[in-house]
Amino acid sequence: MGQPTRGTTGYNRLRRSDRWLVHAPRVRAALLSTAEPIVVDLGYGALPVTTLELAARLRTVRPDVRVVGLEIHPDRVVPSQQGVDFGLGGFELAGLQPVLVRAFNVLRQYHVDDVADAWSQMQTRLAPGGLILDGTCDELGRRCCWVLLDASGPVSLTLACDPFAIDEPSDLAERLPKVLIHHNVPGQPIHALLTAADRAWAAAAGHGVFGPRVRWRAMVESLAAAGYPVEPPRRRLRDGVLTVPWSAVAPL
Structure with a gap:
């Protein structure tokens, strides 16, 4: 179920x-x-390549995880390799019952009206407690956004970037998931969040002497102090990460 997409990808994207x-x-x-x-x-x-990389990284959490790459385009299906299986499939997930689905740069190429049905198709096929990651990134993976969903609906939105690759947080707006990208207009919560992030980024300019990663962290702390329900950074990551509950950005 679905339609072929462009298929662009890249190592470590x-x-x-x-x-x-x-x-x-x-x-x-x-x-x-x-x-x-x-x-x-x-x-x-x-x-x-990105499926093989995903498998290698998830095995640090669960060595026995079974990773399956699915493509709707028959010519893109490759033989199993490095302990990863590949097959033909779309939003029906080839009859599998996964605990995690990653669909990156897929729904971005669909019409916004198709998103809800695609989510529903995947949600009904999840294992108990299963999760879905619907995301978008640029060609080099320096600017990324994704929605985490469970069987009930969206859980959170995450913005992630290389802080060296942005002028301000709202640069990530071009990579918002399809469900949000058309709502980045005044009066909508996602626009308010990005606007607040830009203001906090500007206010944290003094931290820039220590590098953009320190400035990003100061921005997140400022948003939290202002009452935004941001998840605290796990540690001093190389990435700039901002995660908020879906309720903070859900379209009105």
């Missing part, structure tokens, strides 16, 4: 979302609580 997945408490709990965890990488593109 999804490293930021992979790092987040490996350390996100809810994702780790889902992987560790399942007897035989299956993870689906949906729409891996013309090359399977």
Whole structure:
């Protein structure tokens, strides 16, 4: 179920979302609580490199995880390799019941009206406690945004970037998931969040002498102090990460 996408990909393009997945408490709990965890990488593109990278990183959490790359384009299906299986499939997930689905740079190429149905198709096929990551990134993976969903609906939104690759946080707006990108207008919560982030970024300019990563962290702390429900950074990451509950950005 679905339609072929462009299939562009690249080595290490999804490293930021992979790092987040490996350390996100809810994702780790889902992987560790399942007897035989299956993870689906949906729409891996013309090359399977990001699926293989995902498998290698998730094995640091759960060595016995089974990762399956699915492509709707038959010509892109490759033989199994490095302990990872590949097959033909779309939003029906090829009949699998995964604990985690990663669909990166897939729904961005669909019409916004198709998003809800695609989410529903995947949600009904999740294992108990399963999760979905619907995300978008630029060609080099320096600017990324993703929504985490469970069987009930969206849980959170994460913005992630190389702080050296932005002038201000709202530069990430061009990579918002399809469900949000058309709502980045005045009066909508996602626009308010990005505007507040830009203001906090500007106010933290003095921290820039220590580098943009320190400035990003100061921005996040400023947003939290102002009452935004941001998740505290796990540690001093190389990535700039900002995660908020879905309720903080859900379209009105």
